[in-house]
Amino acid sequence: MQKVTVANLRKHLKMLDKKQLEDLIVDLFKSSKEVKEALTFEVLGEVYGEEILNDYKKKIKREIDKIQTMFSLRTLNGYLSSFKTAVRGNDKLYADLTLFYAEKLTDWMKEYWLPEEAIENAVIRLVKNVLKLAKKDKSVYDRLEDRIKAIMRNDFLQDYDTVAHFIDEYIELPWLTQEEREEFD
Numbered sequence: 001m002q003k004v005t006v007a008n009l010r011k012h013l014k015m016l017d018k019k020q021l022e023d024l025i026v027d028l029f030k031s032s033k034e035v036k037e038a039l040t041f042e043v044l045g046e047v048y049g050e051e052i053l054n055d056y057k058k059k060i061k062r063e064i065d066k067i068q069t070m071f072s073l074r075t076l077n078g079y080l081s082s083f084k085t086a087v088r089g090n091d092k093l094y095a096d097l098t099l100f101y102a103e104k105l106t107d108w109m110k111e112y113w114l115p116e117e118a119i120e121n122a123v124i125r126l127v128k129n130v131l132k133l134a135k136k137d138k139s140v141y142d143r144l145e146d147r148i149k150a151i152m153r154n155d156f157l158q159d160y161d162t163v164a165h166f167i168d169e170y171i172e173l174p175w176l177t178q179e180e181r182e183e184f185d
Contacts, residue, residue, distance in 0.1 A: 033082075041086055041088055042088065046090065050093070052083065060100060063075055063076055064104045077122075095143070098126050102123050102151065103151065130144065130148065131173065141173060149180075170184060
């Protein structure tokens with residue numbers, strides 16, 4: 001089976017006229033929720049991004065708060081991936097949802113006093129991703145500063161040494177004061 005590469009796709013798209021491109025984009029818009037979200041974000045911008053951020057937060061909360069069955073990390077990771085596609089790499093919005101996901105997993109572990117390894121590893125991965133984005137872009141840090149500090153100071157995560165797994169990334173944030181660094185150094 002022959003595969004289409006991005007280069008091949010670009011070459012083909014250059015051969016289409018404006019009407020054909022418009023029809024293709026409209027058909028794609030109608031065909032997939034992810035494409036619809038991404039194109040809506042392209043047209044409406046960050047205002048729409050904030051709206052779907054709240055929708056995805058509700059989805060994550062609903063999945064984690066299931067009473068009958070254990071939540072699925074695969075489903076939750078799928079939500080995060082779909083959101084990243086929808087907001088087309090907007091780091092502030094993506095980091096916000098990523099941190100929310102880590103916070104909800106932490107709340108779940110704390111509520112059930114169950115530092116389950118897969119969940120703890122997910123929290124570590126998520127927080128590291130947020131800190132990486134916050135290090136790269138001060139606006140990400142500014143948006144999430146209080147929540148980042150709260151997760152760093154979370155008693156449950158400190159009691160189980162989870163914070164130790166991402167402390168280096170935290171103290172490397174260029175936006176911290178010396179006093180903030182020394183708190184965890």
